[in-house]
Amino acid sequence: MFGRNEAGEMKLMFCPDKPYIRWRCEDGSLYKEGGQVFKQGFQDSILKEIEEVKDISGVGYVLFHGGMEIEEEVTKVSDKAIKAVEKSIAFLPEENNITLRALKYFRDKFPYIPHFIFSDTAFFNKLPEMASAYAVPQDLSKNGIRRYGGYGLCHRWAYERALQKLPGGGMKKAISIYVGNRTNVAAVNNGKPEETSIGFTSLEGIPTLRSCGDIDPTIVFQLKAEGLSFEDINRLLTDRSGFAGLTGANPNIKDIAGAKSGRLLDETANIYYYSVIKQIGSSLSVMGGADTLIVTSENKELAQVFIDSLCRRLKFPKLKERKKASAMANVENMTGEGSALNIIYVKYDMWQIMSEKIKV
Amino acid sequence: MNILVFNCGSSSLTYKIFEAGSSGSPGIALSGKAHRVGVKGAVSSSIENTHLGVTEKTEIAINNHGDAAALALKLIINRAIPVDLVGHRFVHGGEYFKSSALLNAATLKKLKLCLPLAPIHNPISLEVIQKTTEFMPSVGQYVVFDSAFHSTIPPEAYTYCLPRKVIKKFGFRKYGFHGLSYSYITTETARILQRPVKGMKIVACHLGTGGSSVAAIANGKSLDNSMGYSPLTGLVMSTRSGDLDPLLAVYIMYMYGYRSHDLLDILNKKSGLLGVSGFSSDITDILSRARSGVHEIQSNLAVNMYVHRLKKYIGAYTAVLGGMDALVFTDDIGAKNAQIRQKICENMQWCGVEIDENANFRETDGKKEALINTKNSKVKILVIPTKEELVICLEGMRLVK
Numbered sequence: 001m002f003g004r005n006e007a008g009e010m011k012l013m014f015c016p017d018k019p020y021i022r023w024r025c026e027d028g029s030l031y032k033e034g035g036q037v038f039k040q041g042f043q044d045s046i047l048k049e050i051e052e053v054k055d056i057s058g059v060g061y062v063l064f065h066g067g068m069e070i071e072e073e074v075t076k077v078s079d080k081a082i083k084a085v086e087k088s089i090a091f092l093p094e095e096n097n098i099t100l101r102a103l104k105y106f107r108d109k110f111p112y113i114p115h116f117i118f119s120d121t122a123f124f125n126k127l128p129e130m131a132s133a134y135a136v137p138q139d140l141s142k143n144g145i146r147r148y149g150g151y152g153l154c155h156r157w158a159y160e161r162a163l164q165k166l167p168g169g170g171m172k173k174a175i176s177i178y179v180g181n182r183t184n185v186a187a188v189n190n191g192k193p194e195e196t197s198i199g200f201t202s203l204e205g206i207p208t209l210r211s212c213g214d215i216d217p218t219i220v221f222q223l224k225a226e227g228l229s230f231e232d233i234n235r236l237l238t239d240r241s242g243f244a245g246l247t248g249a250n251p252n253i254k255d256i257a258g259a260k261s262g263r264l265l266d267e268t269a270n271i272y273y274y275s276v277i278k279q280i281g282s283s284l285s286v287m288g289g290a291d292t293l294i295v296t297s298e299n300k301e302l303a304q305v306f307i308d309s310l311c312r313r314l315k316f317p318k319l320k321e322r323k324k325a326s327a328m329a330n331v332e333n334m335t336g337e338g339s340a341l342n343i344i345y346v347k348y349d350m351w352q353i354m355s356e357k358i359k360v
Numbered sequence: 361m362n363i364l365v366f367n368c369g370s371s372s373l374t375y376k377i378f379e380a381g382s383s384g385s386p387g388i389a390l391s392g393k394a395h396r397v398g399v400k401g402a403v404s405s406s407i408e409n410t411h412l413g414v415t416e417k418t419e420i421a422i423n424n425h426g427d428a429a430a431l432a433l434k435l436i437i438n439r440a441i442p443v444d445l446v447g448h449r450f451v452h453g454g455e456y457f458k459s460s461a462l463l464n465a466a467t468l469k470k471l472k473l474c475l476p477l478a479p480i481h482n483p484i485s486l487e488v489i490q491k492t493t494e495f496m497p498s499v500g501q502y503v504v505f506d507s508a509f510h511s512t513i514p515p516e517a518y519t520y521c522l523p524r525k526v527i528k529k530f531g532f533r534k535y536g537f538h539g540l541s542y543s544y545i546t547t548e549t550a551r552i553l554q555r556p557v558k559g560m561k562i563v564a565c566h567l568g569t570g571g572s573s574v575a576a577i578a579n580g581k582s583l584d585n586s587m588g589y590s591p592l593t594g595l596v597m598s599t600r601s602g603d604l605d606p607l608l609a610v611y612i613m614y615m616y617g618y619r620s621h622d623l624l625d626i627l628n629k630k631s632g633l634l635g636v637s638g639f640s641s642d643i644t645d646i647l648s649r650a651r652s653g654v655h656e657i658q659s660n661l662a663v664n665m666y667v668h669r670l671k672k673y674i675g676a677y678t679a680v681l682g683g684m685d686a687l688v689f690t691d692d693i694g695a696k697n698a699q700i701r702q703k704i705c706e707n708m709q710w711c712g713v714e715i716d717e718n719a720n721f722r723e724t725d726g727k728k729e730a731l732i733n734t735k736n737s738k739v740k741i742l743v744i745p746t747k748e749e750l751v752i753c754l755e756g757m758r759l760v761k
Contacts, residue, residue, distance in 0.1 A: 129661060134601060135631050135665055138658070147605070200607065218588075218593075316681075
């Protein structure tokens with residue numbers, strides 16, 4: 001399909017993006033990618049686009065929620081691993097089901113090549129228990145009721161890239177912020193996670209375009225008492241809320257992070273940054289301070305507006321950015337003179353993370 | 361004018377009669393407290409009164425707050441102590457009450473609408489109001505709301521990102537709690553530090569044996585509080601879970617078949633320190649077992665979680681305030697438990713907090729105000745025993761003026 005043959009190196013990768021499944025097929029530096037609505041027969045449409053499927057030598061799948069069973073960041077697929085993924089479905093039914101279905105299908109289709117599961121929660125398995133536990137009775141916490149975190153692939157990668165930019169002990173304690181449709185914050189101390197804004201699911205923490213973020217759980221019980229079903233409540237909190245639900249408009253995250261005009265956008269921007277700033281403060285506090293703020297995003301422009309606004313809004317600790325005339329590099333030191341923390345931008349590329357780890 | 365003040369805790373009832381003159385701080389004619397109200401356990405419930413310098417304590421079964429109020433009211437009537445006005449603390453006034461209110465038929469009706477907002481606290485306050493009406497039908501009453509001090513919390517802090525029409529229909533938003541305490545703390549902090557509230561950034565920790573919360577206060581106004589729509593959220597409390605992924609509630613009911621009201625009960629009454637430790641809701645008790653013994657591991661976890669969660673909020677509020685001038689500890693745990701204060705202030709140099717260990721460990725009786733920071737600490741650290749009843753009394757004087 002790529003007009004040249006590097007047999008043995010072609011990698012196929014999948015990531016759920018409800019209601020789609022995104023895919024990418026790489027052959028050396030050449031690639032093809034796309035998204036398919038996740039429904040019966042999605043596999044065939046993807047394979048049709050790839051054409052030369054016989055050259056595929058390794059496949060990777062992102063699993064957003066590894067639950068209690070998937071503990072490693074990268075797991076080579078076996079029957080046992082598939083059972084573990086099946087058990088993880090309960091933690092994040094829709095997305096994990098997309099991963100499982102793709103995994104099962106392509107493993108049967110290509111039984112003689114290696115398949116890998118990339119767990120997005122694995123990095124946070126090492127959270128200290130005081131950060132991962134909820135203050136609920138022991139019989140619940142023993143049954144997997146805990147904070148799992150998320151975007152672990154992203155935060156670990158961003159930390160490692162930033163470290164290369166600040167060698168010689170320039171970075172120990174980092175506040176890592178993923179900016180995007182699911183903005184979230186992790187506190188990373190010497191490469192180990194100490195906190196995350198994401199809890200049992202990625203609903204907890206900072207509000208997103210369509211999900212509510214932190215709310216008082218009493219609200220769930222009141223909605224239940226009003227006769228809403230679990231499905232209704234789930235849909236209400238994860239799909240009908242957030243900045244879109246609140247404003248009745250359909251903003252994108254760049255509008256909100258930038259918030260240059262419009263009263264409604266100002267209001268949502270205030271809520272968004274307020275929530276981010278609280279998470280920054282919490283991260284500082286649990287690590288006893290920090291030296292670096294990592295901003296990571298797939299989108300450089302978004303990261304740039306975010307850094308601009310954050311520097312303006314955060315009064316303590318005071319951040320100063322280095323104004324740049326040209327576009328940011330994939331890893332860029334944005335620290336301005338007199339800034340209390342280093343500011344490092346890292347371009348997040350999930351496919352690259354996977355591609356590097358798929359060993360064929 | 362004599363003002364009788366009732367202050368309901370979830371398992372206690374404090375009452376005081378203030379002699380409010382035209383000048384000076386009101387004196388206390390009688391003070392009393394019913395302990396372990398409605399609590400079943402090895403230690404029985406009791407009521408104690410201090411009147412004319414004599415303290416008497418009686419062990420007696422007290423099944424609910426109405427019973428406790430009846431005992432107090434009978435004593436006051438028997439001793440013929442005059443009462444001109446009765447003030448009550450009401451935790452959650454919702455959208456109905458932005459400030460204190462005299463009791464009348466309309467107020468009473470609105471109070472009843474507030475009951476579900478704080479299912480542990482509001483109904484017991486109403487019980488006490490009804491007992492008072494029964495025993496002292498001709499005496500005026502008024503209600504003071506904890507949620508009122510937090511009416512200055514800005515939209516970015518109180519808004520939940522839910523669909524606008526759901527917010528409108530149910531009144532979902534952050535309200536905040538312990539407002540009477542924070543109101544008192546704010547005034548006292550300014551008095552002790554001899555500086556105006558204007559320009560001062562306070563992070564105040566109200567750490568009680570029942571509920572606990574943290575508040576961000578700037579220019580004398582509340583900007584945020586760790587409790588939310590209800591008192592369930594925020595810190596790890598004695599029996600309340602504090603912060604929780606909202607989807608977890610759905611998940612637990614769905615996966616494990618819990619009924620809605622049972623789970624709500626578990627999160628309010630069987631979680632927090634009690635849930636994690638598995639044996640006690642009392643932080644002092646848990647601290648004493650964290651060193652060794654059968655409960656060591658769970659006790660350590662409970663203490664660490666308590667401290668960790670509180671540190672997260674102190675950091676979050678320092679960031680949103682843009683710095684911190686004073687860190688204040690109050691209520692039973694905050695004013696008495698030096699070990700907890702010490703742990704919280706460890707490793708906080710990043711925001712200018714340096715605790716003086718010796719000064720800290722001197723303050724354990726919870727009776728007087730104290731500064732416990734080192735000389736070099738940029739942030740003043742204060743211990744201030746809260747006086748919610750005094751705030752209720754002063755509100756009453758203001759209302760009938």
